[in-house]
Amino acid sequence: MEQDRNLDIILKCENVSKKFQTKHRTKEVIGNINLEVRKNEFVVLFGPGQCGKTTMLNILSGLEKTTTGKVFLNDREVVEPGPDRGVVFQSISLYPWLTVMGNVEYGPKVRGINKKVRKEKAEYYIELVGLKGFENSYPNQISGGMKQRVGIARAYCNEPDVLFMDEPFSALDAQTRYLMQEEIMRIWEKEKRTVIFVTNNIEEALYLADRIILFTNCPTQIKKEYVIDLPRPRDYTSDDFLKLREEITENMAHTL
Amino acid sequence: MIKNKTGRIFEIIFYPLVSILIFLIIWDVGVKNSELSVVMPGPWEVVSKFIQSFAVPIGKYTMVYHILYSLMRVVPAYIVGSLAGIILGILMGWYPVINRILRPLYELIRPIPPIAWIPISIVWFGIGEGSKWFLIFLAAFVPITLNAYAGATTVDETLIKCSKMLGASDGQVFKTVVLPYSVPHIFTGLQVGLSTSWATVVAAEMIRSTEGVGWIIISSMDTNNVVQSLVGIMGIGVVGFILAIVMRKIEEVLCRWNRIET
Incomplete structure (x- = not known):
């Protein structure tokens, strides 16, 4: 495990915020996020339903612009979509x-x-x-x-240097979803990449992540980070798994 | 759904034949048992005249020549009209600026039926083939533009994002996403345009002609020949039907991905 974790920082996100301007008011969706992701790390962005997880992902991938702050990939600023980043969309597409x-x-x-x-x-x-x-x-x-x-x-x-996955399994039935979680782990173990994975499913987050970033509700901010060092493949019913699950779920409930 | 081959052939040939036959029988019974027979010949007379018309000339030519003459008017004008419609529709759909500039003009032309252009087209293009081509061009151009436009405006945003993320340039996005995405819509337009073009040939041949399926109908008016009129109508129907089938086959090949059953 440890030697896989290259300590190079590949993706950096500095003071990123995002506001959407509507006719009558400004809505702050993301409020000042700082984040660093190491090479080949599997990071899960986890948070309640309608928080700005997808917006955050769009900013990291270059599909959306920040209101303030900057995103760097390999020390180059991300300003537009590009092939050094890959996206797996929720709607498959x-x-x-x-x-x-x-x-x-x-x-x-x-x-x-x-x-x-x-x-x-x-x-x-x-x-x-x-x-x-x-x-x-x-x-x-x-x-x-x-x-x-x-x-x-x-x-x-x-x-690509980084893979972004935006709730890729949310449209699948429960059985297929479990299977795909195992599959994505198998693929990732075989072909290590830096993955930023968005989900609102705690089991999925715990099964996959090296690190879980827990987001608050709008405006999205980082509430807490959990480094998950349970051995892989993980068992959904092990004591450690369930304990973490309970802790994170409870912490998320406070953010609502 | 998987069907065996004989089952499919049965479905493709048998059902249409039965429905046409039933229609002819109702026509026959209706004419025989009412006073309609005064103004309406029976179906067997019309069908046999129609078949005869392939050997016995109506006016100067047999039916095959009439059909070829009409096709010669429709096909070139239809192809030019389609190309113009596809290009304009997609450009309007993809570039908002072009849409804003050209849309009002297009919307003004759209509700005008092709036959309204007859007098103008004669002034502009004379009474030869030019005016006929012009009318058929309009008949094809209008519906195809609209459908191509619909195709280009409804392109799935995520597919465009996806292509950009994968490294496609704007030109590549246009070529690899917008165009293929519009193809099924374009074919809907091509189908509609083909039937309106083929229907417009009758009006176009009113201008002045001595041949064509439209002419068969026009000249029957002068001689009060109801049978000839119905033979002309049958000719238009049959050819239109065949053209639609040909178009659908082309579409099936080009849009295979859109038709495959899950």
């Missing part, structure tokens, strides 16, 4: 007119990587997420869980 292969190789393709290299890469990641044999299927021919695997492979295949 595959290109329906492309096959599984077409979706996974999309990133390398638009970046002009030659056909042979990108096909090999895509095949590797398709196999990694367990979809070998489905390369030529279209998204509406496969199940929700499989679609999200494609989404993960697509983000991985671009080989």
Whole structure:
């Protein structure tokens, strides 16, 4: 475990806040967040339903601009979307007119990587997420869980420095969700990446995270950080797991 | 749903045949048992005249030539109208500025039926093919623009974000997301445009012609020939039907991803 944890800071977030201006008032969604993420760390942003977790993720990924503060990835300021960051969206959002292969190789393709290299890469990641044999299927021919695997492979295949996952399993049924949690761990153990994962499911957070950042409700601020060093694979019913679960849930309840 | 091949063929051929046959029988019974027969010939007479028309000329030409003449008027104008409509629709849908500038003009032209342009088109393009092409161009252009526009404006925002995150430039987003996303909408427009274009050929051939399926109908008015009129109508119906099927087949191939059942 410990030697995996490279102490390099890869992602840095300095005094970030976000206000949305509506016609009549200004709404502060994110209030002054400072965050540092180490290389290959699995960080879970955890908080109540409607807090600004997704907004925070959009800011980190460059899809939205900050009102104040800055985000740095590898010491370069993040100002717009770019391929050094990968996103797995909540709504899955595959290109329906492309096959599984077409979706996974999309990133390398638009970046002009030659056909042979990108096909090999895509095949590797398709196999990694367990979809070998489905390369030529279209998204509406496969199940929700499989679609999200494609989404993960697509983000991985671009080989970004950071992967952002915005409640990627929230649309799946409970069984598939457990399975996908195991899968994302297996994939991450095999292909270590820095992952920032958003969820409002405490079990999911505890199962996956190296570190859980507990957010308060609007305006979102960091309430507390938990370093989770339970051994993997984690057992949802172990005493330590349940104890942490209770503690974090209770702490979250105070934020509501 | 998976069906065996014979079942599918049965479904594709048998049901349409039965429904057409029932329609003809009702027509036959209706004409025979009422005073309608004074103004309306029976279906078998019309059908047999229609079939005969492929060998026996109506006016100067047989039916095949009439159809080809009409297609020669429709197809080029339809293709040009479609291209113009697709380009304008997508540009309006994707670039708000273009939409703001051109939308009012388009909205003014939209409610005008193609036949309203007949006098103007004669003044501008004469009584030859030009005026006919112009009318059919309008008939295709208007619905296709609207559908292409709808396609480009309803593009899934997340897919665009996704492409940007994966490293696509604005041009690549347009080419790899906006265009393919609009294709099913464009095909809806192409279908509608094709039927309005084909329907407009009748009006276009009113301008002056000595051939074409529209002419068959127009000239039947002069001679009070109801059978010929119905033969012309049948010709328009059958060709329109075939064109729609061809278009649907093209769509099935191009939008395979959109049609596959889950």
